[in-house]
Amino acid sequence: MKIASFNINGIKARAGALVDWLKEAEPDVVILQEIKSLDENFPRDLFEDLGYNVETHGQKSFNGVALLSKRPLEDVTRGLPGGAGMGRDHGDDVEARYIEATVSGEKGAIRICGLYLPNGNPVELTPEGTPVPGSKYDFKLKWFARLEARAKALLALEAPFLMAGDYNLIPQPEDAKRPEAWTEDALFRLESRTAFRRLTALGLTDALRVRNGAPGLYTFWDYQAGAFQKNDGIRIDHVLLSPQAADRLTDCQIDAHTRAKDKPSDHVPIWVELDI
DNA sequence: ATGGTGGTCGAACCA
Numbered sequence: 001m002k003i004a005s006f007n008i009n010g011i012k013a014r015a016g017a018l019v020d021w022l023k024e025a026e027p028d029v030v031i032l033q034e035i036k037s038l039d040e041n042f043p044r045d046l047f048e049d050l051g052y053n054v055e056t057h058g059q060k061s062f063n064g065v066a067l068l069s070k071r072p073l074e075d076v077t078r079g080l081p082g083g084a085g086m087g088r089d090h091g092d093d094v095e096a097r098y099i100e101a102t103v104s105g106e107k108g109a110i111r112i113c114g115l116y117l118p119n120g121n122p123v124e125l126t127p128e129g130t131p132v133p134g135s136k137y138d139f140k141l142k143w144f145a146r147l148e149a150r151a152k153a154l155l156a157l158e159a160p161f162l163m164a165g166d167y168n169l170i171p172q173p174e175d176a177k178r179p180e181a182w183t184e185d186a187l188f189r190l191e192s193r194t195a196f197r198r199l200t201a202l203g204l205t206d207a208l209r210v211r212n213g214a215p216g217l218y219t220f221w222d223y224q225a226g227a228f229q230k231n232d233g234i235r236i237d238h239v240l241l242s243p244q245a246a247d248r249l250t251d252c253q254i255d256a257h258t259r260a261k262d263k264p265s266d267h268v269p270i271w272v273e274l275d276i
Numbered sequence: 277a278t279g280g281t282g283g284t285c286g287a288a289c290c291a
Contacts, residue, residue, distance in 0.1 A: 009291085010283045034291090036284060061284050062291095119291060168291095222291090223281040266282075266291080 001105045001276045002026070003112065005164040005237055007033040007220075007267035011066075014265055015043055021258055022050055027271055028070050029103055031114035033166045035064035042066065059096040065114050065165070066099070073101040080115070082146040097143070105276040110245060111154060111161035117168045118143050120186030137186050140168070144195035151202055151240075160245040160276060163204065166267065167238050169196050171206070174215030175235035187236060204240040207272045211252040219254055220267050228259050237270050248274040 004027040008014040011032075022030070030052075035042060037058045044054040047068050057078040058064035067073055080098035097116040102109050120140030124132040131138040147163070154161050170188040173179035182188035200206060208217065218233025227233065241249060251273035258268045 013283060034283090062289080121291080225280060227281095263282095 001028045001103070001110070001274050002271055003029040003031070003110075003162065003164070003239070003274065004269045004271035005031040005033070005114070005166075005239060006269040007116070007166040007237060007265060009034050009265040009267065010036040011042060012037065013263065015046055017258070017261060017263060017265070019046055019050070020261075021255070021269065022047070022052075022068075025255060025269065025271070027068075027269075028105075029112060030068040031112065031164050032066040032068070033064075033114070033116035033267075035066050036061055037064055055099065055101060057096045057099040059094075062095070063116055064096045065116050067101050067112060067114055069101070069103050069112075071103050071105070073103060076101040080143070080146050081150060105274075107248075107276050108160065110274065110276050111159065113150070113154075113161060113163040115147065115163060115165035115167070117147070117166065119168045120192065123184060123186050123189060131191065137189075137191075140186055141191055141195055144192070144199070148195070148199050148202070151199060151204060155202060155204075155242060158244065159242070160248065160274075161242045162207075162239055162245050162272070163199075164237075164239040164270075164272075166236060167196065168236055169193070169238070170234050170236055171196055171209075171238075175218075177216070177218070177230075177232045177234070182234070187234065200240065203243055205243075205246040205249070207239040207241055207246075207249055207252040208235070208254070208270065210246075211249065217254055218256070219270055221259055223266055237267055239270060239272050241272070245274060245276075248276050250275055
């Protein structure tokens with residue numbers, strides 16, 4: 001089963017490019033981020049015509065995630081638990097960043113968790129150097145903590161699952177062309193990397209790292225300053241696998257060539273092949 | 277380089 005994640009940066013602007021890539025890559029399941037669309041405005045017919053089932057969790061203008069799957073999407077849930085009472089006025093009821101569903105393959109089922117983690121910039125700190133409560137950076141770290149709690153709950157089931165999407169996180173220096181340019185950025189600051197390491201330390205496997213450990217593989221290049229032409233990229237889209245899913249991993253690749261096409265997203269797809 | 281680019285949506289916000 002081929003499962004992909006792709007931050008498309010707006011379904012309206014990317015519908016054609018997404019259809020082209022689906023025809024070429026033929027993934028069984030796709031996790032989309034930044035659809036930037038209300039559910040009722042998502043062009044689901046385009047994907048149903050290609051044989052996909054479609055589930056969206058959208059909002060107007062910003063964020064928004066979706067799942068496409070050739071096999072049925074079962075037990076769909078929207079939103080990450082624990083959003084109530086957040087210090088910032090955009091708990092999970094406001095920002096659409098998380099969706100889950102179960103897909104059954106020939107050899108068993110897998111829980112698919114699709115996520116769009118908050119960017120977290122600008123980083124605001126108190127005079128003591130800790131994140132300002134209620135700031136975007138604080139919201140990012142709290143969202144990370146909620147994701148960790150969800151991962152713990154799923155791990156307790158000892159069944160295959162994966163958490164994939166735009167983590168807005170550079171795990172290590174070798175995941176950026178110019179790590180020195182990101183040291184104070186919310187995508188690479190110590191608190192962010194610590195939160196990601198806490199997540200993987202629970203027992204989740206970074207699929208790209210284990211299959212293709214070479215540095216210099218990126219999933220995002222900024223639109224500005226010819227970043228793609230200079231390969232000035234970062235690896236921030238990740239597929240994390242539960243132990244039961246990691247045992248089925250046979251491949252993991254980044255489709256970087258999509259970034260060179262006309263009107264590309266600033267992210268490119270990352271996919272895993274699982275023997276499920 | 278208080279810009280540089282792009283999406284959404286029609287001014288400003290987000291990345």
